[in-house]
Structure formats: structure tokens, C-alpha cells
Amino acid sequence: MLKKLFILFMLLVVIAIGGGIYAYQQLEALAHQKITTTPEQFLIVERGTSSQKLAQLLEEQGIAKNTKFLPYLIRLHPEFSNFKAGVYSLDGVETIEGLLQHLNEGKEVQLNVQFIEGKDFKNWREQLSNAKYLNQTLADKSESEIAELLGIPHQKLEGWFAPDTYSYVPHSDDIEVLKRAYQKQQQNLDEAWQNRAENLPLANPYEMLILASIVEKETGIASERPQVASVFINRLREKWKLQTDPTVIYGMGDRYNGNIRKKDLLEPTPYNTYVIDGLPPTPIAMPSKAAIQAVSQPDTTPYFYFVADGTGGHKFSKTNAEHERAVRNWIQIERQRKAEKK
Numbered sequence: 001m002l003k004k005l006f007i008l009f010m011l012l013v014v015i016a017i018g019g020g021i022y023a024y025q026q027l028e029a030l031a032h033q034k035i036t037t038t039p040e041q042f043l044i045v046e047r048g049t050s051s052q053k054l055a056q057l058l059e060e061q062g063i064a065k066n067t068k069f070l071p072y073l074i075r076l077h078p079e080f081s082n083f084k085a086g087v088y089s090l091d092g093v094e095t096i097e098g099l100l101q102h103l104n105e106g107k108e109v110q111l112n113v114q115f116i117e118g119k120d121f122k123n124w125r126e127q128l129s130n131a132k133y134l135n136q137t138l139a140d141k142s143e144s145e146i147a148e149l150l151g152i153p154h155q156k157l158e159g160w161f162a163p164d165t166y167s168y169v170p171h172s173d174d175i176e177v178l179k180r181a182y183q184k185q186q187q188n189l190d191e192a193w194q195n196r197a198e199n200l201p202l203a204n205p206y207e208m209l210i211l212a213s214i215v216e217k218e219t220g221i222a223s224e225r226p227q228v229a230s231v232f233i234n235r236l237r238e239k240w241k242l243q244t245d246p247t248v249i250y251g252m253g254d255r256y257n258g259n260i261r262k263k264d265l266l267e268p269t270p271y272n273t274y275v276i277d278g279l280p281p282t283p284i285a286m287p288s289k290a291a292i293q294a295v296s297q298p299d300t301t302p303y304f305y306f307v308a309d310g311t312g313g314h315k316f317s318k319t320n321a322e323h324e325r326a327v328r329n330w331i332q333i334e335r336q337r338k339a340e341k342k
Helices: 002-031 051-060 070-076 096-105 121-129 143-150 174-194 205-218 222-237 245-255 262-266 289-296 320-341
Strands: 042-045 086-089 111-115 164-168 305-308 314-317
Touching: 042 051, 042 096, 051 070, 051 096, 111 121, 121 174, 143 174, 164 174, 174 205, 174 289, 205 222, 205 245, 205 289, 222 289, 222 305, 222 314, 245 262, 305 320, 314 320
Parallel strands: none
Antiparallel strands: 042 086, 111 164, 305 314
């Protein structure tokens, strides 16, 4: 009888060991199971998601099959039990094991939206509306309503956001991106104002922002910003009109078709610096930190004029006579360039 009981016991042990080995093999097979994803597929793990819920989520999204034993796999590998809530890109993840490791590292996917210096708020708003996986909460909001939501004390938002590339996780709100860009521009402007040169003909930081936006639009070469800023500073000191084409273009709005005619230069819009004295009422674009700094610390020059020199930069002049010669030279260069294209 004892012999039979011993044999039965050993048989149960063997079955148990065999079952354990089989179960272990099945769990390891699950760990190395290939997952199915698309290049832009995201996995959203909510806070408090259990291992059972995760298994269900993987099946519902077609990422993996036969995942009912996933909780046991996680128990077998406790290093995978601390997966974190978030939005994850599955690009480059190939197996269940790799996915669990990915979730435990907590590295959420980062998407980017790029805002270019010199562009206006209308362009930036289009960029924001086209950003992938960004919640569009501002689509039905006017510019003044957005300003109120951000706490900006102006109805126009031109100039108030810092050009940069901003990262966000999928399903963030668009206003959060703008809030960060606003805070960064505020910091840029505050620092520049606190460290400005003495006796600038600017009454407040907002005037500095306005002039920086003009400098941004007038410069194609970054190193020229302080010189361009000096021309406008010199004009403001002498109570001259700024006479800068980008302000005219901004004032024309959608009517601008690529050309400025004489009648456009004479049209009395609030932004036409050929007509108005001093600065326009608002910035005309989003200025970079470098443009703001250039206005804060402009070069000390005798220049009151500048014109394109045909190489991407400008020819700076002290007098109107020098300037007219530079203009004639630029016209000649342009004519020659057009003739060569024919």
C-alpha cells in the first residue's frame, strides 16, 4: 500500500513538474510573441491599469493575441510589474517582453510642432491646427478669446509667442503648447528689457517687442540684426518715419499678392510706417530671442538707411545720397539676375 502511495505521489510530482515546465514554456513563448503594430500606432495606458486590463487592451487594439496569461507572465517577471500610465509609441517594439520593458521605462512618445520666427499668428495657428494627435480646443475661439484664456493683456496675439520647436504628448491640448510659447517669450522680453542699452527711444517692453518683430522681418542674415536694429533706433531718435515695407505688407493683410505698389505706400493704414509716425500699434510677426536682444542692445552706428545688396544681406548707408546709389546698384543686380534666368 505504501509503495502504491509513493508511486502515486511521485506521479503527481512528475505531473506537477511537467505542468510547471509546460506553463513556464508557455509564458516564455508569450514573452517572445511578436506584436503587430503600425508605424504611428500609440498605446494609451490609463492610470490604475491592471495587468488583466493591459492584456485586454492589447487584444482589443490587435497588438497581440492570446494574452490571457499575461498577468502570470508579469508575476513571473516582477521587473515588468511597474508599468506606468502614459501614451507610448510602439515604433521599434517587436515582442510582448519588449513592450512590457518599454512601459516600465515610462518613456512616453514626444511629438513636435515647430513655430518659425518671422511668421505671423495666422500661420502659427494653422501649424497648431495641423499638429498630429493634439486636442484642438481653440478652433472656434477668436484671437481676443485666446488672449483672454492665456491672460495676455492684448487683443492681438502677434509677437507674444517665442519661435521654437515644442514637444508634446499625444492628446495634449493645443492651448498648453501656446501657453509654454507665451511664457518663454515673456521671459525673453523681460530679460532683454532688464538688460537694455541706455537711452533707447522705447517706452516699454511692448514697444521693444514691436520693433523686434520688424527687425525679424527685415533680416535674412542673423548677424545683421543689431545693425538693422540700429537703423530703426536712429530713426526713432530723430523722429523719422521708419519706412519699412514689412509693416506695409502686414497692414495690407490678404490683399498683399507679392507686390507693393506706390499707392500701397501712400495708403493710410495703422501699420503703414511710410505714413504713420513711430511704431505700428502691434508687432507684425513672431520675433526670435535674437531679434529681441538685437533691439535691446543694438549696434552703435551712424546708419539711417539700408537696402538689399543682392547677396542676402544689406548695404547700410549714412545719407540719402549713399542710399540712392545703393538702391540703383541693387536694381542693376536684380535686372542682371532676371536676364540670366531668361
